[in-house]
Amino acid sequence: MKTHVKALVVGGGAIGTSIAYHLARAGWQDVMLLERDELTAGSTWHAAGLLPLFNMSYATSHIHDYSVKFYKTLEEETGLNPGFYVVGNLRMAQTQERMDEYMLYASTAETVGIPYEWLTPAQIKERWPLVRTEDLKGAIYHPTDGYINPADVTQAMAKGARQRGVVIERKWQVDGYEWTGSEWKVTATKMTEKGGNLVPTDEQVVITAEHVVTATGNHAQRTARLLGLKIPAIPVEHQYIVTEPDPALVEWRKAGNPEHPVLRDADAKWYVREERGGWILGPYERGAPARFLYDVPESFRADLFPLDLERIEEEYMSMIHRIPSTETVGLKDDFNGPICYTPDGNPLVGPAPGLRNMWLAEGFSFGITAAGGxxxxxxxxxxxxxxxxxxxxxxxxxxxxxxxTEYAARKNEECYEHVYILHHPDEEREACRPLRTVPAYDRQKALGAQFGQVNGWERPNYYGPVDAPDNFDHDARSFRRGGWWQYAVNEAKAIREGVGLIDASAFTKHLVRGPGAVAFLDRFTCNKLPNVGRINLTYALTGAGTTRTEYTIVRFAENEFVLISAGAWAAYDADYLRKAAEDFISASGDWVDIHDISTQWGTFAIAGPKSRDVLKEIVKDAEPETVLSNKRFPWLSMRKIELGMCPVYAVRVAYTGELGWELYHPIEMQNYLWDQLMEAGAKHGLKPVGARAQNWLRQEKSYRAFGTELGRDATPLEAGLDRFVDLSKEFHGKQAMLDKGIRSKCVTLLIEGPEDADPWGREALYDGDTRVGRLTSGGYSVVFGKSIGMGYVKPELATPGQKLKVKMFDQLWDAEVVPDSPYDPKNEAIRKDG
Incomplete structure (x- = not known):
């Protein structure tokens, strides 16, 4: 057995074998895979093998699309048939709202290049007469996917990996990981069969690996414990049943008709496909429990849980309704096995937090579909x-x-239950909430705040009527303009015309200081560092020259800075920052100290033409009339001020593009400060404002947002952020950024969309009949009275005045590229003196 490799993959299911195969195909010559049992012994063996392309995530759609295409090539390469049946996938809709969901998805699919067709109920019935259609609105049909044999495709990938030099060792369990500073020492124990169980022997080996990838499926909690991590990948029971042959289906096939596509009745929460003359029914019912919260029992191998037919009775009866011929067909087999989930349903793929050269590939609820990609x-x-x-x-x-663990288990159960629940872009799931709340949460709730969750924090999305019922936000969700829309309009107008108050306490805040802070940050970020008492917007780049993180840097002293970034990416930003600092310290010997102060400081953003008037009411200064003036407090500066009895670091900047300040305050004084601001603002018409209005307002100023316009697939120059890139200095990723050139360009568009809907930021952009880009953000502009969006197009189309089309609800709507910052392009509102 090899004891030194470049990459060690732990886990021999579909995910692990695909990773080993692709590492070898990418050129790594020394790759080994360890499997504690047999290949496919985990969830892979009992997976139904479906390959659904339908997914609202841009990244996951790419992953699934690659898998479907890749699996079709395996037989030619390996000689093994992966058992891919390209029968198509028919996703049916019982309601117009479900069709709205499909149309939003379809536009996302177009940005990836995934083909689809629309079918009416009559067309469904004509093609597949066994399906009842009189209560359907229609369906979306993917002709290129279907289902595959999970064991066969895994073995095909394993053979392809071996052909490329990968060593696959079975019956070896990893029991320890140790980082030496340059490589991993992985302790593995030989396993053996004993009384039907898999038990460890006395034989052990230590394998040295430059890189380790864990793809341990149901054993993710054990992996987390061995690595000292938290990994929110916990299995949930998923059951499906196989029926006896259906005489009507048998006759249909005998007559020379093709196999039915995989049928999905999303409103009934199930999928159905043919299986040897019968049917497989897979429901996603309520009440499926999480399992293996801490570990998988040693006795659990290729095992299953008892079937709970009562739990899926509703879904079973709905199958009979949709396919009437199944009513008299008996059950042949049943499966109830663990399938790993994460709180948001997306897998965990990428570098492990805090560790070097450790990569995670865990939490796959659709593992067969995702394995190849x-x-x-x-x-x-x-x-x-x-x-x-x-x-x-x-x-x-x-x-x-x-x-x-408790949070992950409950959220994973909720995620399973929501597989076929309508995926509104404005949905807010309720499990495990509220959990992280700022002190002013109750005050905001009393004012009608309807909350969203960001990194566990409760953050007001908008303020509805004070006397709203508890389910008000739920009833407001829609693929069009939901019940919340008018409230967000009013809030946006309040900031443009008067004054609004936003709770931005979820911001991530890192204090960076020490004798090496200046040199470190100068290399770490691409813009000039601000002077003391000033701020700059800047970016940390990846090694590939793309945008890794956006920061507002506030300089408190010569060697003391606060880095402010998006609240949704707190751990993501912290890990990259700390690892970069470790590398700097190691290379230079200079000390840099980093503290996460996110939960110590709350943040309120006050913005609007009257924001200075409100602050003057409560600011304590020898000259309160001038302390907030341009002379004493210019734009893009920071001052320590006193608001009543609350000490505040005030930053003169506003993400809404209006005159405004961000007020960083001791979190324990937040209620006091909130009350002071609301009382002082009453006579000026101050209105509490939520995140949805803020999102619209920042698009009127063409402010890019991380996770939408900014990410690891575009450089700051492609994002149109040239003014924040100082090419006169050296910084991480600079040459790679320049080498990439301009492949696409970020633009702002005003859109003549439907009267009852705005884009969500997932839509395809067209020049005539040619797809030329995609939106990354969308919403409504109160200034221009129409839809607005931001996105990427081919560079030659990124010219103000360029006419394009946006795909919404299966129609193309007129759009025009406008100059950046269509509202207040000269920043006169932001710079207003007083």
Missing amino acids: TGYYLAQMMVEGEAEIDMASLDPKRYGNWMT
């Missing part, structure tokens, strides 16, 4: 430094250390 894009990250698509939405660090 995960191997491909993860291998790119490992071999080339970055993938060709932005993988941040799948990064394991999107969950911080506040996440607990």
